[in-house]
Amino acid sequence: MNELPGDLLFTKDHEWLRREEDGSVTIGITDHAQGALGDLVYVELPEVGQDIEEGGEMAVVESVKAASDVYAPMGGNIVAVNEVLADDPENINSDAYGDGWIVRMRPAGGIDESALMSPDEYQEFIDNLDD
Amino acid sequence: MGSKTPLFNKHHEAGARIVDFGGWDMPLHYGSQKEEHHAVRRYAGVFDVSHMTIVDLSGERATEFLQYLVANDVAKLKEYGKALYTCMLNTDGGVIDDLIIYFMSDTDYRLIVNAATRDKDLAWIRNQAGPYYVAVAERAELAMVAVQGPNARELAAPCIGAEYRKAALALKPFNGLRAGDMFVARTGYTGEDGWEICMPAAEAPVVWDRLLAAGVAPCGLGARDTLRLEAAMNLYGTDMDETISPLEAGLNWTVAWEPENRDFIGRTALAALRNSAGVQRFVGLLLEDRGVLRNQQKVIVEGVGEGVITSGGYSPTIGKSIALARVPSGDYDRAVVDVRGKLLNVRVVKTPFVRNGQIRINLWEKHDE
Incomplete structure (x- = not known):
C-alpha cells in the first residue's frame, strides 16, 4: 500500500480533499476507492460555476463494473473541473491523488474538519473495512 | 467463504x-x-x-433423452467430440439454463452447465432422466x-x-x-x-x-x-431466465423445429409464442452519447414502446458503451435509454459487436441510407 499524501483530508465516502492556497479545495476519490471500482471508463463532471450543496451529487465515476456517485463533501461553487478525465478517466486509476483530481470547489462556508480524517485516520478506517 | x-x-x-x-x-x-x-x-x-458444472450422461437411450431434454437437436451431432449449444427449457418455454453438449458416442454425452444453476440443473436433469434409464454423473x-x-x-x-x-x-x-x-x-x-x-x-x-x-x-x-x-454471447440470469424464452433472447438459432415430430420440453409453449405477433426482439445497442449503459436500464422507442437492457457495459475494444437489450417488435434503428435519469441516444446494431479481434459494427451511421 502506498503512503497517503500528508496534505490531504479524507471522507468516509472515500473522497480526498486538498486545501489550495487560493482558498479553493481540490477533490477526488481515493486510491482505495479506485481499486474497489476497477478500471474507470467514464467520468461525468459538473459545470464550472455550478453551485452544489453539501452531500449533493457532484460527479459520477463509472468503472467497468459499476457507476458510483461522488458527493460534495461541503457546499460550494465549482471553480474548475478536470476536463482531461473526459478522455482519460483511467488517470484516476493511475494517479488518484494527482492527475486523477476531479473538481476544484470554493467552499460556501468553512470546512468542518471534525467530519474529515487525517491520512493516518483514513488508513486505519480502510484497514478496518471488510474487504 | x-x-x-x-x-x-x-x-x-x-x-x-x-x-x-x-x-x-x-x-x-x-x-x-x-x-x-x-x-x-x-x-x-x-x-x-472450474466452477462450471460438468455432467456426463450415459445410457442406451441417452440420445433420445437429450432430444427430449433440450431445444436444440443432438441428432445434429454425429461425429465424436462435436459440440452443440442449446437451451434447456421448462414447459412454459422459459430457459432453465444454457449449456454445451459434447457428443462422445450415441450413448455418451458430456454437458457443461452454469455454476450458479448447478443444483436446479442437476435436479431437473435427474428428474427427467428417470424414465430413460440414463446415468447422470457430475464430474466435480x-x-x-x-x-x-x-x-x-x-x-x-x-x-x-x-x-x-x-x-x-x-x-x-x-x-x-x-x-x-x-x-x-x-x-x-x-x-x-x-x-x-x-x-x-x-x-x-x-x-x-x-x-x-x-x-x-x-x-x-x-x-x-x-x-x-x-461477442454478443448471452449470459444466463441476465439475458434470459426461466421467464424468458430463447425466442426473446436472440437464441432462435438454437431451437431445432425440425423434425416436426420431435417433442422437446417447452416445444408447445414455444411454438405458440413463435406464431404470435409482437414477439420481443433481442438486439445490440451502441451508445452514441457519452456514458455507460447498464443492466436493467429502460430502452424507449418513440412511438413503439419500451424495452430493457439485459447486459450493458463498456466495450474496451470499441471504446464506447454497448448493450444487449430485449425491445419491442418493429422496424426501427434508433432508441433512447434512461441512464440515471438522462435520456441518451442509442443505435440498434447487428451483433456481434466484435469477433476475432475485429470490430464488426459500423461505428458511424452511413448518411446515404
Missing part, C-alpha cells in the same frame, strides 16, 4: 481480486480488467472456469480452463500430451477430443479462437503455471463478461 476451485491458490499468487460468483470464490481481475480484455483480443488469456473432480485469443492454441499446445497435440491443433471450431485424461475443445465465451480444457484437478495448477510462463495473461470474470458482451 465460498467454494474454491483447484486454482484458487494460483489466483491468489497472481494478485487476484476475489469475488463471490454463484457461491464460488472467483477472480474478478488480477489488476486491470481492461488489460486482460485486450490480452485476449490481441494475444492470449486464460480463465479458470475435474477442473477446467479456457485459453482464449489469437495465439491461445499455439501457446497452450505444449500442455497437451505429445501424442494428442497434432490432433488437438487440427480440431475445427466447436469440436473436441479426449487427450489422455484431458478433454480439449475448440470452444469459448470470448469471440476469439481458443480451447477449453477439462482435466483432473491436480493437473490444473501445473497447466496454469505453464500457460503463464508462456506469456498467457491470467484473466478474471470481469474480462470474461466484457469479452462475451462484445
Whole structure:
C-alpha cells in the first residue's frame, strides 16, 4: 500500500480533499476507492460555476463494473473541473491523488474538519473495512 | 467463504481480486480488467472456469433423452467430440439454463452447465432422466480452463500430451477430443479462437503455471463478461431466465423445429409464442452519447414502446458503451435509454459487436441510407 499524501483530508465516502492556497479545495476519490471500482471508463463532471450543496451529487465515476456517485463533501461553487478525465478517466486509476483530481470547489462556508480524517485516520478506517 | 476451485491458490499468487460468483470464490481481475480484455483480443488469456458444472450422461437411450431434454437437436451431432449449444427449457418455454453438449458416442454425452444453476440443473436433469434409464454423473473432480485469443492454441499446445497435440491443433471450431485424461475443445465465451480444457484437478495448477510462463495473461470474470458482451454471447440470469424464452433472447438459432415430430420440453409453449405477433426482439445497442449503459436500464422507442437492457457495459475494444437489450417488435434503428435519469441516444446494431479481434459494427451511421 502506498503512503497517503500528508496534505490531504479524507471522507468516509472515500473522497480526498486538498486545501489550495487560493482558498479553493481540490477533490477526488481515493486510491482505495479506485481499486474497489476497477478500471474507470467514464467520468461525468459538473459545470464550472455550478453551485452544489453539501452531500449533493457532484460527479459520477463509472468503472467497468459499476457507476458510483461522488458527493460534495461541503457546499460550494465549482471553480474548475478536470476536463482531461473526459478522455482519460483511467488517470484516476493511475494517479488518484494527482492527475486523477476531479473538481476544484470554493467552499460556501468553512470546512468542518471534525467530519474529515487525517491520512493516518483514513488508513486505519480502510484497514478496518471488510474487504 | 465460498467454494474454491483447484486454482484458487494460483489466483491468489497472481494478485487476484476475489469475488463471490454463484457461491464460488472467483477472480474478478488480477489488476486491470481492461488489460486482460485486450490480452485476449490481441494475444492470449486464460480463465479458470472450474466452477462450471460438468455432467456426463450415459445410457442406451441417452440420445433420445437429450432430444427430449433440450431445444436444440443432438441428432445434429454425429461425429465424436462435436459440440452443440442449446437451451434447456421448462414447459412454459422459459430457459432453465444454457449449456454445451459434447457428443462422445450415441450413448455418451458430456454437458457443461452454469455454476450458479448447478443444483436446479442437476435436479431437473435427474428428474427427467428417470424414465430413460440414463446415468447422470457430475464430474466435480475435474477442473477446467479456457485459453482464449489469437495465439491461445499455439501457446497452450505444449500442455497437451505429445501424442494428442497434432490432433488437438487440427480440431475445427466447436469440436473436441479426449487427450489422455484431458478433454480439449475448440470452444469459448470470448469471440476469439481458443480451447477449453477439462482435466483432473491436480493437473490444473501445473497447466496454469505453464500457460503463464508462456506469456498467457491470467484473466478474471470481469474480462470474461466484457469479452462475451462484445461477442454478443448471452449470459444466463441476465439475458434470459426461466421467464424468458430463447425466442426473446436472440437464441432462435438454437431451437431445432425440425423434425416436426420431435417433442422437446417447452416445444408447445414455444411454438405458440413463435406464431404470435409482437414477439420481443433481442438486439445490440451502441451508445452514441457519452456514458455507460447498464443492466436493467429502460430502452424507449418513440412511438413503439419500451424495452430493457439485459447486459450493458463498456466495450474496451470499441471504446464506447454497448448493450444487449430485449425491445419491442418493429422496424426501427434508433432508441433512447434512461441512464440515471438522462435520456441518451442509442443505435440498434447487428451483433456481434466484435469477433476475432475485429470490430464488426459500423461505428458511424452511413448518411446515404
